[in-house]
Amino acid sequence: MDKLALTFELSYYLWGLLTLTIPIAIHLLSKHRGKLVPFAHIALIKVKNSPQLNQARLTQWLLLILRLLMLLVACAILAQLVWSKNADTSANLVLVSNDWLAQSSDAEKQQLFEDLNSSQNSRLFIIDGLNQSLSQRKLESKALLAFQGDTSSTTTPPLNIWANLAEISKTLPKAQKIQLYTTNRLNQFTGQKVAITNPIEWHIKSLPNTLPETKLTASLTIVSDANYQQQLLYVRGALDALATTLPLDLNIEYLDSSLVQEDLDLSQQQSHIIYLADAPLPTELVNSATSIISSEQLQGYTQADFPLTLATKLFAAQTKQWFADNARLSNQQITELPNLDLVNQQQTNTGNAQSLHLWLILILVILFMTERLLSEWPNKHSRQVEGN
Template identity: 25%
Template structure:
């Protein structure tokens, strides 16, 4: 017999309580002098030595009640007659070329053994012998991974998971996996090339290995970058605010950003006809947002769902924004701009300790079997409780 909460069996030690009360109750009697005692013969007098147990059956019933209550709280699972299930080994693979290339030998060996090798998506699509990606691979995320794992039979599955250990996995508190689980990970730092922008004077704006934004004529030779810049040339910027102080504050922040990182920014306060703007900062909702433009909208409490529209409910003035008051506005604007063009800091791989804390094993018992056993024990408990009350009332104990 197994228990879901075995530590609650320590509650069975409470059986000592009714025993102690029983002996204490026996000591409550007092000796009273009785004149007729002298007329009793010695043969009629009974000598009592040691400890005498009265109402022993009632005491046993009360002890059984406490033991049975502890067993019920521990949630027993009866598996004496259950046959050991056949364990199926399943290999769950992240839809990524780098993952399949890195674990090609392991996956090929699993396929030769006839083991199930599937992609980590909602459909659990089988992986072909050539390990080619699905025709329409879905974006991999922790939520999609959890959905795929939930579709497996956790009790009868030995899961082998093949993923990249990037920081995106830590966007959820935990990922529940079967008790039989093995994780195969690879670092993600070398799988995707970094982006960069062109700046004034032939310089390039990029994130170096130390994670610092750098403006230099040459890229960091220790990292791999994209073959072409994410944006080259002048960054056409439109700054339109109804509040003149907010407009001046934002223009000053953009000037500081351009001066520090040699960004080639041209700032307009009014839209110029037939000019395509890469960056628009405003306090008004865009009616028809262009997909080629990054919008930073301030003072809006009800944002609209667009990937290229960033909202802040602050009015960007020193009196109304802590970000402006502390001088963090240029840095914040730069982060939004760099993230939009894919120049955000490279994500470090999760450590083994982080991965161990992220993936939580869970063994789900057979709920029907568990409910049936607990219902039977509950009936026994109710019966013993009724018997205990009847004995206590009839014997005045």
């Protein structure tokens, strides 16, 4: 259950409350009365209380209260009074990644389900990106057992869990502990680490390392002319070397540069074109989505690592995706976060805090105007009496 509270972000400014003694002291000192001197012949005169005197006394008390309130509001403005809505720190906040749900067994889900039910105040949320608020990612505990992930596929959307935790922690008190269930897949921790103020209890499921189950595929057209015959031999040799070491599925077509003008639909047939010719490429091919690999991009034909250079050009996107999905991080790499001292100390973590700064300034202006009007009222009233 959420708690509502008024808190001061800069509480040391509350020492300014000592200034409340100033108007009180002035009020008490102004009450000093002169010495009474008895005077004959008026002892039998009946003394009446003047209405003006009673009004003056009332005005003085009202002015004192207004001045005290002005100082009180000014201190609240300096101390940055906020209306905060903080989550209950006793709540059991559990975050689960989609990848953990997809890769966990029924027994693991059942265990988490029982742990949630044993807690009196548990909240379960799914981490799936930064484009949704925490309330929109809420998952009922009973939905755990019904969740069915595609465990046959190793492909999972990239995620930066550190950044997600940092965003979520901004809505929580610093003392709120977070339980996180995730996997050690590299694709779940893309991007830089972020310092997190809340304590994290990590539950990391270790996934086994896997080998690629599918072959690297490419539809390749090699365009060449008579001036690049030597480079063409090196490219053929590099492709033969790759075919003996990697699981490849290549569809290779060799084409003379003079025939390119007659076959402009290459961009619709092939995924890559290696262009080893002096003649410029047709504009239709340059502007197409086909990957064009020119002779300038394939430097070092005679070097031993030339097959690796060619493989990087042909299969970079496929190997990068496979590496992100199948590479694993150690628990230390996941749980070691930047030093919290590097976090901006001026940032406050008071939950969903709403500043009352503008309202306090408005109240202070109203009090000041009322005090000015009330302080001038006795003088104005006395002038009216004298005029009459």
